[in-house]
């Protein structure tokens with residue numbers, strides 16, 4: 164145990180066998196089958212988790228419904244106080260939880276710590292929000308009338324999260340939902356369930372310490388079948404789902420069929436435009452982290468570089484040399500830059516994408532491949548690869564969750580923006596330029612069509628203060644900062660008549 168992972172697991176309270184369904188402090192025995200979570204870092208078993216059965220699902224929902232009746236009556240700033248304590252508890256466990264995330268998911272330890280930091284940040288944000296949650300006041304057209312709007316909690320919020328950010332994306336949803344007065348039902352990815360258990364162990368204690376009922380933070384374990392239960396359940400007014408576009412369409416359809424609300428954060432196909440007036444040192448740095456960080460498994464990962472023809476060769480050769488210096492290996496070893504992919508399926512997806520880009524006529528700039536031998540026994544380590552490709556290639560139009568970067572050239576900015584927008588996804592985008600006109604054109608109405616558009620910053624690594632999400636097949640949802648909290652509440656418009664007559668709006672006469 165070179166990296167102290169077993170000690171971290173024991174400090175986090177993880178057992179070798181864990182019950183996966185919980186309403187807070189209570190863990191429910193489903194009497195069903197277990198599944199296991201192995202680390203893509205070294206292939207070894209981390210722990211086993213019990214799958215949630217349909218009966219257990221029902222009792223979790225019933226407990227959550229009762230909890231909502233009470234939680235919604237707790238004043239929002241007091242709810243914020245509890246979220247503040249959750250943030251403080253996360254500060255204490257940051258090294259252990261960061262390590263577990265790194266070990267279970269495969270991102271570097273630094274990125275694991277960064278993920279926990281995002282959780283701490285959103286807690287702080289939510290605490291502030293708990294004294295806001297502002298509605299507007301309006302001027303009534305009728306004398307002696309007052310109009311305003313208020314925001315009330317929605318109820319049960321279903322959270323379906325992905326393996327790549329196994330804990331941060333849950334916290335973006337949960338921290339906001341809690342201060343808004345909602346209760347949460349979380350299904351973590353079946354590929355990273357242990358990180359979810361660790362979080363539930365932390366928050367369950369805090370709610371109990373404050374005398375809060377069971378059911379404010381609930382955990383469910385399993386695959387898409389649990390996702391289906393949540394999506395079809397009209398007792399869950401909001402389902403927030405992060406993952407593939409394929410998954411999101413299923414969730415969106417099921418939730419839509421019952422006219423529920425869904426908040427979808429799906430695939431990206433993010434590009435950086437590198438202008439001939441870019442600071443190339445920054446452009447290379449931004450592209451490198453964007454493409455190989457988290458082994459290309461962020462929804463914000465940089466998949467395409469759209470490079471001005473006058474700097475194309477230079478960017479290409481500098482990238483080639485930067486890639487040659489990348490050290491691939493155990494993510495817990497801080498000398499390594501790139502960890503493994505999540506599992507064998509992901510490796511197969513990576514290999515298939517390389518075959519497809521080659522078949523379409525793509526040319527390798529940096530060859531890919533699966534790494535073998537000492538340290539790579541899990542079979543999940545792959546070489547970050549670069550291909551020259553055309554935007555219209557079918558494979559380039561798809562998101563492959565792996566470190567594959569496609570290069571393409573442009574001549575005019577209009578052309579570059581058309582390439583950038585010319586994919587079905589619309590999450591993140593960036594331009595590297597020192598030219599203010601180019602930067603503003605990229606951000607203008609005729610510029611990037613993405614939910615995130617950056618200047619002289621890569622496509623990944625958004626701060627929690629902004630609304631996070633994207634357009635088109637990315638699903639349109641916005642999580643995290645800005646006014647994303649509104650998705651977790653219902654708006655009520657109130658008109659109050661304090662006069663002694665009852666005039667109708669629009670001046671309608673109705674006398675008898």
Ligand code: UN1
Pocket residue numbers: 281327328332405460461462463622623624625626
């Ligand atoms: C994701 O990949 O699902 O902007 C979330 C980023 C991170 C979050 C990514 N803050 O890259």
